[in-house]
Amino acid sequence: MHIVANLQLFQSVNQAEKQAENLPAALAVNAEGAPAYALSPRHQLAQYAATGCLNSTFYASAEAQLATVLELCKAIDPRFIAQTAVYCRERGHMKDMPALLVAVLAGQGTQQLAPAFARVIDNGKMLRNFVQILRSGAVGRKSLGTRPKKLVQAWLNNASEQVLLAASVGNAPSLADVVKMVHPKPQEAWRAAFFAWLIGKEYHTADLPPALNAFERYKVDPSLPVPPVPFQMLTALPLSAEQWAQIARQGGWQMLRMNLNTFARHGVFGIDGMAELIADKLRDPQAIARAKVFPYQLMSACMAAGDSVPAIVKAALEQALEISLLNVPQVAGKVVVCPDVSGSMSSPVSGYRGSATSSMRCIDVAALVAAAMLRKNPSTVVLPFEQNVVECELDAENSVMENAAKLAAIGGGGTNCSAPLARMNWKNIPADLVIFVSDNESWVDGKRGGATATMHQWQKFKRHNPQARMVCIDIAPHATTQACEREDILNIGGFSDEVFKMIALFACGQLDPAHWVGEIEAIDVRLV
Incomplete structure (x- = not known):
């Protein structure tokens, strides 16, 4: 009996082996000293910036993160720095990082400063952050300089009463400090009276704007209605x-x-x-x-x-x-979510900030993504992992908080990002979209030489799921990833609700190969 070889089968196997041989070698190392892929300077800046996190995290101190961002900005053109600042403020709703990036532009004296300032410095808190960063010397200067000073003056002379009242809450610097620093020259009587009240100079009570006037009267007679001012002014x-x-x-x-x-x-x-x-x-x-x-x-x-x-x-x-x-957008096709439940994921999502430390941990974000995707796509498979895949039964009918609590309760162990893909390959679990939510600090599967274990397992998975795509959400700011950039792989740094939209766009092929960096580059920062 002659045995006829299945030429198509062996051809596909040989092709897969050839592709595996051509996988790029992981030449960088992550915070655990394990092999990883280095991201481009632009992607690194996007990773750090979108976390909005200038506080100590599980793997990096606040000072180290600041130094990294400033060093990256030296090698990146001002236009992309401005675009990143706008992206982080308008879509990620970040505070410290976009203010820092605008301060970097001020330090560089670039023409992108004015349009970036107009888009990013959109309230008093952002204005005070910007001034504080410039005066700290972090970006190479300790004074505002002529152009930044004019921008701050214009902001003060155009803000509404409610915006100014909100800006008057807070210190280091206070809005009064900023006014004394830049000496705005208001055109309206109410604004002149407001600034005089703010810095403790004489003013005509009749000139005060309505809400502030009501506040001053309320202090004298508390029987009056509570004035419409920020409640912090009343505390x-x-x-x-x-x-x-x-x-x-x-x-x-x-x-x-x-x-x-x-x-x-x-x-x-x-x-x-x-x-x-x-x-x-x-x-x-x-x-x-x-x-x-x-x-x-x-x-x-x-x-x-x-x-x-x-x-x-x-x-x-x-x-x-x-x-x-x-x-939350619905994603077509079969979805698999892989939340990292290892020990490092128990750190606060926005870093350690003393008494202001967020109660939201990295593992809670991973659990939220899994629970939200399960609710919108009931057939979603969830594969929590640390050193290995951890069994955890979730119900699409349960509330997000119930499912998230189940996942968040698992926490512990080392990190092995390739474990869920290995399980999928072993069990022949199909998927159109695979979502990792991790800090990317995989080390259990680390080996010297060649591609990462994650890329080897992904390549193996693609043999049977050629149209599949993978999204790797790195919750903490890092410059490396376990999955190199390709048309079928999207690396996202940090987390905000904008990530749900990006996942949906990528899943249906509406993000180009530049992926996330391309989204930032599409932002128009010209003055209108």
Whole structure:
């Protein structure tokens, strides 16, 4: 009997072996000293910048991150620095990092400074961050300089009363410090009176703008209605629980979400009906839609709510989280999510910031992505991993918080990014899209020479799933990855709700080979 070889089969096997031989060698090392791929300087800047994280993380100190970003900026053209700053502010809603990048442009004296400043410095907090960074000497100077000074003056002379009032809250530097520094020359009487009030000079009470005038009258007569000023301006006053309740009634959706613990401390929830009123506002679908809120913000709020916040309010936050899933795009095809549950993932997602450290950990973000994708795509397979794949039963019908809690409770062990792909190859699990959520510090599967184990396993997976794509979300800022850039691989640094949109675009082939860097490069930073 003659055995006829399946030429097509052997040809495909030989082709796969040839492709494996052609995989690029991992010539860099990650923070664990294991083989990894170095990202391009532009992609590295995007990775660091999009985390918005200038605080100590599991693997890097704040000083090391700052030094890396400043060094990267030396090798990158100012236009891309400006585009990255705008991207991080407008789409990632970051604060410190975009202000730093605009300060870098100020230090370089480039023409991109003005348009970047106009887009990034969009509130008083951002203005104060910008001034603080410039004066610190971090970007090579300790004075504002002529052009930055004019930009700050113009901002002060054009901001509305409400924007200026919000900007007056905070220190290091305070808005008063900034005004004394740049000496704005206001054209309107109300603005001149506002600046005089701010820095402690004489002013005509009649010239004060309406909200500030009401605030000054309220300080004299607390029986008057609570003025429409930032509630932080009222905290030094002896407010009653009922007055705090009035502040809560006047507050917008985002303000309520961010200050639940403050209201609890001041007795608001002890007033009949206030817990129910705030809960109703938080779970109002129309208010959620107007606020354009995504799951990440709401999960952060759920985790930050203290024990003194009533159960009905916490339940409303969870309901709002479920409603916000409508904003998460659905992905066509079979999806596999691989959340990293190793020990390093227990660090805060925005780094260690002392008393201001976020309660949201890297592992919580990984769990959120898995739970959100499971809700939008019920057939999603979730493969949590550390040294190996960890068994964890999730139910698409459960709430996001329930599923996220199950995953987050696994935590521990070393990191092996190739483990889920090895499991998929072993079990012959198909997929159109594979999503990794990790800090990319894989070391259990590290070996010297050649490609990473992740790339070998991905190449093997592609033999049977030739159209598959892979997204690697690196939650912490790093300059390396376990999967090199290709048309079928997207590396994303940091996390915000914008990531859900990018995953959907990449999955349906609407991101070009430049991927994430291409998204940043598409931003127009010219002055209009």
